[in-house]
Amino acid sequence: MSNDYKVTIFIEGNVYSLSLYKSLNITLKGTKNKSEPTSYSNWNLPFFGKNVSIKFTVKCSDDLGHLVNIKLDKYWSFPFQKPWYHEKVVVVSKLGTVYTFPIHHSISEDKEHFFREGKAMLPQKETITEVISLREKELNNQKEIYGWKAFIAGMPHCLKAEVLPLDETFSLYKDVQLLIKSYVMQNWKEDSFFGSQFLNGLNPMMIRRIESLPDKFPVKNHMVFPDGNDTLGSEMEKGNIFLCDYSILDGVEANTINDKQQYLTAPLVLLHKNHNDEMMPIAIQLKQKPGEDNPIFLPSDSELDWLLAKLYVRSADFNLHELNSHLLRTHLLAEVFAVALKRNLPRVHPVFKILIRHTRYTLQINLNARQSLISENGVFTKFTASGGNGMVTILERSLSNLTYKSLCIPDDIKERGLEDVKNFHYRDDGLKLWDIMHSFVKDTLSYYYKDDSDVENDKELQEWIQEIFEHGFLMMQVFLQSSGIPQKFKTKQELFKFVTMVMFTCSAQHAAVNSGQLDFYGWMPNGPSTMEEPPPTKKNTVDEATILKTLPDMETIKSFAETKCLFSPQISLPDFKRKYFTENIPCENILNFQKNLRKLSKKIQKRNEGLDLPYTYLDPEKVENSVSI
Known part of the structure; x- marks a missing residue:
């Protein structure tokens, strides 16, 4: 009695990777027996199309039982061709049972490739000795391919x-263009935009609410609330005072570019959520240690003093x-x-x-x-x-x-x-x-x-x-x-x-x-x-x-x-x-x-739609599902 299995190989690629001759053998392995190797090739694939499939029959004289894995081997191709990417293999038994084997793997060398039937399985739930062995073999092979090294001492490997x-590879390139958003160009000097970037800019990881000022940042009430209507104490009690502290940068050796010494500050930035719910900068100190040579810059200072202080913060x-x-x-x-x-x-x-x-x-x-x-x-x-x-x-x-x-x-x-x-x-x-x-x-x-x-x-x-x-x-x-x-x-x-x-x-x-x-x-x-x-040590300079x-x-x-x-x-x-x-x-x-x-x-x-500056970066349709750029 014949126990034929209908096999469909799903291929992902394009005309350039599919058009020249490639072939593989497939062997079906079940709980009772295994099939003889059956060869398949891309010879009859359509010339055009990105995702295509190959259909054929694997003939078996014996019942294989429940299919548990497949083996792909005997890979051959015309020289210098792109790898053959397999998406999945679907096998249908004579009784109509469907087995799906996710592959998602490029095959480009003549060795044995084993793939499990698609059902996910915890290791302690495995019962078939051969399957357990294949599972261990897969991991041992992966550990040889994916080894560890230290690129920078003390950093994650x-x-x-x-x-x-x-x-793991891709080969598409693009130029990074200076895509200058008109909003940024028009508003980069504005305090409201400067403050908003700590919430919705590139680095929303620095800002935190504070209940008291650190000793190293001796801001006084009259500096930031000169009209006397509010005080630092009362605004902190209301939860309206925030701090960005760049202490990690303190004392860092700055670079030399084109034989010229560069400068990197470790600023402290005090922010106030005002009555319009705007996050406004109210004080900037460019170095961590207070002193006469380390002034606290304020919005009430000269326009250029205040602007330069903000530029050091942005850097x-x-x-x-x-x-x-x-x-x-x-x-x-x-x-x-x-x-x-x-x-x-x-x-x-x-x-x-x-x-x-x-x-x-x-x-x-x-x-x-x-x-x-x-x-x-x-x-x-x-x-x-x-x-x-x-x-x-x-x-x-x-x-x-x-x-x-x-x-x-x-x-x-x-x-x-x-x-x-x-x-x-x-x-x-x-x-x-x-x-x-x-x-x-x-x-x-x-x-x-x-x-x-x-x-x-x-x-x-x-x-x-x-x-x-x-x-x-x-x-x-x-x-x-x-x-x-x-x-x-x-x-x-x-x-x-x-x-x-x-x-x-x-x-x-x-x-x-x-x-x-x-x-x-x-x-x-x-x-x-x-x-x-170097950062200014005095105001009005x-x-x-x-x-x-x-x-x-x-x-x-x-x-x-x-x-x-x-x-x-x-x-x-x-x-x-x-x-x-x-x-x-x-x-x-x-x-x-x-x-x-x-x-x-x-x-x-x-x-x-209702924002002057839309925040699109966490729109799921725009979020890349991996770190790939």
Whole structure:
């Protein structure tokens, strides 16, 4: 009796990668038996089209039982052809049982490739010896491919590779244009715009509500409330006083650019939420230690004194934003999450299936950054105040101050006392996104983890979090700091929160600190990469010539304007074209997740219609689902 199986191979690619001859063998393996190898090729594929399929029959004399895996091998191709990317394989038995094998892998070499049937499975639930062995073999192979190394001593580790695995690469380039938004050009001098950027600009991570002034910032009532209607004490009691403290930059060795010494300040910025709910700067001190040579600049000072003080703040914010909020807290951590995921969780693991889409192209963009941006001759190293030795110092200090709470937006907003600040779109959109993500993660992982013991007994999961801690955060022990990052999972709730944090960091948080760079930094005075003169030690010494002499020179500006950057085709949060789950309930959760994301997107777009400066960076339809640019 014949036991034929109808096989469909789904191929992702284009005419250039499909048109020349390629072939593979497929072997079906079931609980009772396995098929003979059957060859298939792309010879009869349509010449045009991006996503195509190959259909054929695998003939078997015996019943294979329940299909558990497939093997692809005997790869052959015309020389110098692009890899053959397989999306999935669908097999239908004689009785109509459908088996789906997610592949999502480029095949370009003649070796055995094993793929499991799509149902996600925790390691402790496995019962078939051969399948357990294949699971271990997959992880051992991944650990050989995805090794660790230290790019900068004391920093989170990165991938040990000069040439990336095929599926981690992209090769599209674009020029970074100076897309100067008219609003930024027209309003960069305005105090209201200056203050609003601490909430809805590129770096909403600095501002916090305060109940008392630090001793190092001796602001007096008459300085900031000269009319006497308000006082610092009364406004702090009302929750209207905020501080941005750039102490991480204190004493950092500033760069030398074109043989000229550069300058980087460590300012303190006092902000007041006024009666119109505007966040207004009311005092700026450019160095941490108070003294006669460190004046406190005020809006009542001369226009140019006050403007120059704000320019030093914008330059300090640029440097700390790029190294701390952007590079460390998104790019470097995302790479730790990505490498640990590939090394410790097999494709069949439910956490892998959730997070793999949030690691796409991260290794490529980070490798490019290490080669062209933060390398010895990289653009950032050569043309910013914090380039060179300063960069290492800032990264070390930033890592020592990093906490788990600061990576989880609900905890971070609460800890900084920002729950009720009006017109705070980063917070409003970010919290909604976090909740939507957490709900999806909880509903999906609860399908596999029935109780806390399932989490504790998942060896692969525990090794994953342990590697993240060891290669991302263990070096913090040098600073005798505890980040609060978990080293193991004891409960489902701990797991749900951590997976949500990884998803949020690699998508929404990166979008918040990355996507607006051309908008806010395209107009150089709003984000000078360096300052070429020391900060003023006295008031009433600034004129227009002083400001022009202090801002970056044309060669520095031009170097950033001509920067090339890698980018990937935009894949937004609601995009699930690559399907990793096959069970009904997780697939239904994905549909609900997409629905909630699109609903939030519409609300954000409607709100933005009424804003002079729309906040679009956390619109789910615009958020890249991974750190890929």
